[in-house]
Amino acid sequence: MARLDEFLARFGLNVRAWIANLLGMTTNTTLMMKTQVQLGASGPTVFPIALGCMGMGSTSWYGKSDEAENIATIHEAIERGVNVLDTGDFYSMGRNELLVGKALQGRRDKALLSVKFGLQRGPGGAAVGYDARPAAVKNALAHSLSRLGVDYIDIYRTGLDPNVPIEDTVGAMGDMVKAGYIRYIALSEVGAETVRRAAAVHPICDVQLEYSLVSRGIESKVVPALADLGIAVTAYGVLSRGLLTGARPQAEGDFRAHLPRFESAQENQPLVDALARVAAEKGVTPAQLAIAWVRAQGIAQGVTMVPTLGARTRAQLDDVLAALDVSLNTTDVATLEQAMPASAVVGTRYPEAWLSTIDSEK
Numbered sequence: 109m110a111r112l113d114e115f116l117a118r119f120g121l122n123v124r125a126w127i128a129n130l131l132g133m134t135t136n137t138t139l140m141m142k143t144q145v146q147l148g149a150s151g152p153t154v155f156p157i158a159l160g161c162m163g164m165g166s167t168s169w170y171g172k173s174d175e176a177e178n179i180a181t182i183h184e185a186i187e188r189g190v191n192v193l194d195t196g197d198f199y200s201m202g203r204n205e206l207l208v209g210k211a212l213q214g215r216r217d218k219a220l221l222s223v224k225f226g227l228q229r230g231p232g233g234a235a236v237g238y239d240a241r242p243a244a245v246k247n248a249l250a251h252s253l254s255r256l257g258v259d260y261i262d263i264y265r266t267g268l269d270p271n272v273p274i275e276d277t278v279g280a281m282g283d284m285v286k287a288g289y290i291r292y293i294a295l296s297e298v299g300a301e302t303v304r305r306a307a308a309v310h311p312i313c314d315v316q317l318e319y320s321l322v323s324r325g326i327e328s329k330v331v332p333a334l335a336d337l338g339i340a341v342t343a344y345g346v347l348s349r350g351l352l353t354g355a356r357p358q359a360e361g362d363f364r365a366h367l368p369r370f371e372s373a374q375e376n377q378p379l380v381d382a383l384a385r386v387a388a389e390k391g392v393t394p395a396q397l398a399i400a401w402v403r404a405q406g407i408a409q410g411v412t413m414v415p416t417l418g419a420r421t422r423a424q425l426d427d428v429l430a431a432l433d434v435s436l437n438t439t440d441v442a443t444l445e446q447a448m449p450a451s452a453v454v455g456t457r458y459p460e461a462w463l464s465t466i467d468s469e470k
Contacts (some may be wrong), residue, residue, distance in 0.1 A: 145340075158342055170418075179211040192222055196223060223264055225264070226240045242280035264281060265294035292311075294315065295312055298468055302467050303330070314339060315340075343406075344418075351380070353398075371455060372454040372455040386444050396428075396430055403415065403431075404436045
């Protein structure tokens with residue numbers, strides 16, 4: 109069995125799901141071990157949970173955060189096997205990359221850097237557009253390499269610039285792969301048609317998409333396309349930015365205060381209560397249950413799905429990683445979905461003006 113596990117690990121959890129379905133087996137922790145998985149057919153081998161760093165730093169999108177604790181959390185995550193660290197050049201106007209780069213000093217060989225680019229921001233922080241032209245690809249990459257203090261970026265990703273064919277953007281990224289500045293190309297919040305066009309130009313290892321118990325829009329078109337192409341999902345917003353675990357925006361500058369679901373937090377409290385109740389019955393925390401559900405859905409849909417969690421403290425990291433020990437069978441999944449159907453959430457994941465610009469929503 110050990111040799112079989114080693115063989116299957118090369119291909120990711122989707123192969124395990126295929127075998128489970130073939131034999132009529134129930135998916136459980138045996139199929140969701142802490143073994144590393146392959147990030148898509150063309151991607152690297154990664155830990156089954158990634159660390160999202162967007163909320164870290166003194167000026168993060170969640171307001172102020174303890175940088176020393178943030179760095180300690182990154183160090184602890186790496187020591188415990190987490191190897192994908194996700195950041196973006198527009199997070200905290202580049203300061204997030206500086207923090208991640210500082211945390212990686214002396215540890216570069218233990219981490220895979222996932223970096224997003226494309227969103228343009230003005231001096232006050234407001235979004236002012238998107239730029240994924242070939243020249244912008246190279247310019248953004250050069251600045252990220254400098255801020256991170258590294259010679260290459262493992263996974264470089266962007267969304268769809270409505271004014272630039274995705275083939276041009278991915279082609280420029282491919283040039284940077286050939287030059288040795290990028291190892292793998294990935295995308296963010298793109299639809300099925302866009303990812304198919306992109307994959308025709310260069311192998312895509314994963315697409316970063318919001319996915320949770322209350323955000324399931326990608327299931328109908330995007331996930332089937334990814335499964336067909338052998339592309340993984342790095343799922344963010346697994347806890348709906350903390351909404352599902354009862355978090356509420358309090359710090360100055362916390363952008364969640366402007367999100368419709370948090371503006372309707374009182375109306376969404378029944379969902380929070382339902383998750384807590386089912387989690388208590390199973391003897392786990394709400395966060396662990398929500399993460400386990402996402403991983404189970406990846407297996408069920410035949411796509412490697414790596415939850416990306418924004419743990420900013422070591423205590424939060426402990427809670428997140430314990431989700432790998434949570435076993436969900438089909439009855440557990442059905443019970444949870446019945447207790448908190450996605451249709452019951454009040455409010456969209458982003459304001460309507462933002463949603464209209466996101467390719468995966470079309």
